[in-house]
Amino acid sequence: MLEIDALTWGLTIGLIVVLLAVDLVLAAVRPHRVGFGEATAWSVFYILVAVGFGVWLTMAHGGGFGTEYFAGYIVEKSLSVDNLFVFVIIMTTFAVPEEHQHKVLTFGIVLALVMRAAFIALGATLLSLFSFMFLLFGLLLIFTAVQLFRHRNEDPDVENNAVVRTARRLLPLSTEYDGGRLFTREAGKRVGTPLLIVLVAIGGIDLLFALDSIPAVFGVTEEPYIVFVANAFALLGLRALFFLVKGLLDRLVYLSTGLALILAFIGVKLILHWLHVDISPSVPEIATPVSLGVIIGVLAIVTVASLLKTRKDPSVKAHPGSLRAGKPRSGEQKR
Template identity: 80%
Template sequence: MLDIGVVTWVATVGLIVVLLTVDLVLAAVRPHRVGFGEATAWSVFYILVAVLFGVWFTLAHGGELGTEYFTGYLVEKSLSVDNLFVFVIIMTTFAVPEEHQHKVLTFGIVLALIMRAIFIALGATLISLFSFMFLLFGLLLIYTAVQLFRHRDEDPDVEDNVMVRASRRVLPVTDEYVDGRIVTRTDGRRMVTPLLIVLIAIGSVDLLFALDSIPAVFGITQEPYIVFTANAFALLGLRALYFLVKGLLDRLVYLSTGLSLILAFIGVKLILHWAHADISERVPEIPTLLSLGVIVVVLAVVTVASLVKTRRDPTAKAHPGSLRAHPSRPQDSADREGGR
């Protein structure tokens, strides 16, 4: 078991809080359209922070744990790209002005970190108490993989979200964003702006992604510190990555298929680990280094195949996938037919 002292935990959380604070201050003080150059610089910065942390962690705790960190980081980073798909859909659906998208994304990342910290603590506790949680987590990931593969060519229906629909029914909502405010007063009446509905949509999406991503990274490592840092550093770069690649996301037509394969693979890994520990040591386990290799190969093949596909067929369009089917709108059906 990895022994991480209180000082290291405090320093790590402090670093993450400082980086998040910088993001929040930038979003609040200087709302603006984030350009390609700025997005590239921030993306490189956050990747370097994650890599440097991984190098330090490897030197301090050994190559095996370092491999677990980098594998977990890669898994969470790949899953976070699917987050970006949904964020793009939310921003488009609710017509969020570009100067306020920075604020929405930063809020979403903060909320995602809080939710995942809670799920990490809960997951680590359950695993330490009940070994069959590996089996349950494995089955959950395989179920998620199957659903994602079945609906890989669909987009989640954001406005059909239970929390969004309930908020619209209960709260008085303005038609305009009113300078990025969440609450405003119109004709003497206190109302919320569409920004609050967007934040609710982002929050509910964060919850769903946390339910999938935490079991996935526990399939790589059972060390809470590694699970937390892999999630945190993957999410910290999400805001910059959104502005960097949102124009390229439509070209990753096979990403959902690749993610479903990765989730299924990790699900099998978890079930084998449970069987090895609880049934028989003769049941083989999948080593972390092999997991890293499989994930890298899947992501590389998916990316290359997607770029080849969209180059040959410019009408092909990527979809983030959905965990359940939604009634197709006429325009959606037409878009899908055009993307084949």
């Protein structure tokens, strides 16, 4: 078991808060269109921070925990790329001005971190009290994988999302953006701007992704500290990654299929762990280095296959996939 003292927890959370604060300041003080060079620099910085943390964890607590961290980080990073697809759809659907996309993304990252921290605490408590939760988490991931694979050629229906529909019913809203404001005045009344609905949509999506990603990373490691930092460092680089790869996302046509395979694999791993612990020690388990190899292998294969596919047929476009039937982008063919 990984022993992390209160000081280390405090320093880790402090580092994450400082990095988040930098993002918030940049978004609030200097709203601007983020260029390729700036996005590249920030992406490299966040990857180096994540790798550096993994090196420290390996040196301080051993290679086993280091491997678990890197496996968890890669899982969360790959899931966050799918999250980016949905962010692009939300930005497009609500025509968010480019200079305010920075702010929306930073809000989404902060909210995702808060939600995932809560789910991590809940998940760790449940796993420590009830070993059959490994079975439930495994079944949840397999169900998610099947649904994602079935609807891999679809986009989430953002405008008809239950959270967005409820917000539209309950809040008076304007049809025009007012700079970066969430509220404005129309005919003397205070009303919400479209930016408010965008943030509501981002929040709803964050909740759905947290429900899937936490069981997935617990399938790689049972250590709450590793689960938290893997999620945090994967999410911290999400804003820069959005501006870096949003033009390339449409080319990752097999990403949703790859993520479905990864989720199903981790689901099976969790079920085998439950069988090993609760039913019979003779049931084999899947080692973390094997998991890391499978995850990297699947991501490498689907990335190369996607690029080859779109090079051969440029008309094919990628979709993030959906957990239920949604709407494919108008005028696009299913792959």
